[in-house]
Amino acid sequence: MVTRGKFVRPREPNELVPKDYFSEIKISDYFVTDCPLEIDLGCGDGKFTLEMAEYYPDRNFLAVERLLGRVRKVCRGAEKRGLQNVRVLRLESLYTLEWLLPESCVDRLHLLCPDPWPKAKHHRRRLFQNPFLDSVVRVLKPGGELLFKTDHDEYFEWSQEHLAEYSGLESLAWPNDAFFYPKTDFQIQWEAEGKRLQGLRARKATS
Numbered sequence: 001m002v003t004r005g006k007f008v009r010p011r012e013p014n015e016l017v018p019k020d021y022f023s024e025i026k027i028s029d030y031f032v033t034d035c036p037l038e039i040d041l042g043c044g045d046g047k048f049t050l051e052m053a054e055y056y057p058d059r060n061f062l063a064v065e066r067l068l069g070r071v072r073k074v075c076r077g078a079e080k081r082g083l084q085n086v087r088v089l090r091l092e093s094l095y096t097l098e099w100l101l102p103e104s105c106v107d108r109l110h111l112l113c114p115d116p117w118p119k120a121k122h123h124r125r126r127l128f129q130n131p132f133l134d135s136v137v138r139v140l141k142p143g144g145e146l147l148f149k150t151d152h153d154e155y156f157e158w159s160q161e162h163l164a165e166y167s168g169l170e171s172l173a174w175p176n177d178a179f180f181y182p183k184t185d186f187q188i189q190w191e192a193e194g195k196r197l198q199g200l201r202a203r204k205a206t207s
């Protein structure tokens with residue numbers, strides 16, 4: 001059950017509902033096995049998470065999404081495919097990183113096609129800036145990775161600059177054939193419109 005005042009909503013299959021939204025969660029309380037953990041922030045309809053979870057049954061995947069309709073779709077998609085290694089959290093991305101996840105628990109963190117907030121007066125809403133990077137470093141294990149993709153050239157440059165000036169993460173090359181990496185729903189839609197995506201990959205120092 002998800003309760004808020006008198007409002008009660010049945011928990012979706014595979015939905016991660018924290019026992020307490022104001023304390024760090026214990027990851028192992030919510031997954032069947034203790035495996036490397038990957039997070040998909042703003043997972044949308046979940047194609048990426050579900051394909052990754054199918055391909056890597058020995059890794060756990062936590063999809064984070066604020067819209068209930070999308071959360072439901074991913075939860076039901078995981079159930080339909082019989083995936084034991086997917087959990088879906090309906091919550092705001094930065095709050096999840098800053099307050100809910102324990103320190104050094106994540107192996108890879110994916111931020112794929114986030115809103116670029118193109119107008120200058122909205123740039124402060126962009127996720128890819130220092131408070132986000134601080135929280136990424138907090139939750140990543142040493143050697144853990146951040147993977148980011150956008151179709152928006154100016155947001156890509158902005159993110160590149162923030163990453164270059166940020167000392168807690170080191171940039172890595174990301175050739176197309178580096179590893180299995182399925183396309184997301186938005187990526188497919190945008191590539192069909194002739195847009196090109198650019199990506200960044202960075203690693204938390206091991207010491």
Ligand SMILES: C[S@@+](CC[C@H](N)C(=O)[O-])C[C@H]1O[C@@H](n2cnc3c(N)ncnc32)[C@H](O)[C@@H]1O
Nearest residue numbers: 042043044065066067092093112113184185186
């Ligand atoms: C442009 S879509 C990309 C979805 C997916 N990553 C993909 O590439 O297909 C961005 C998604 O992030 C979600 N989102 C935006 N801001 C968020 C936030 N602060 N916390 C959680 N989810 C967020 C939106 O609801 C939406 O589903």
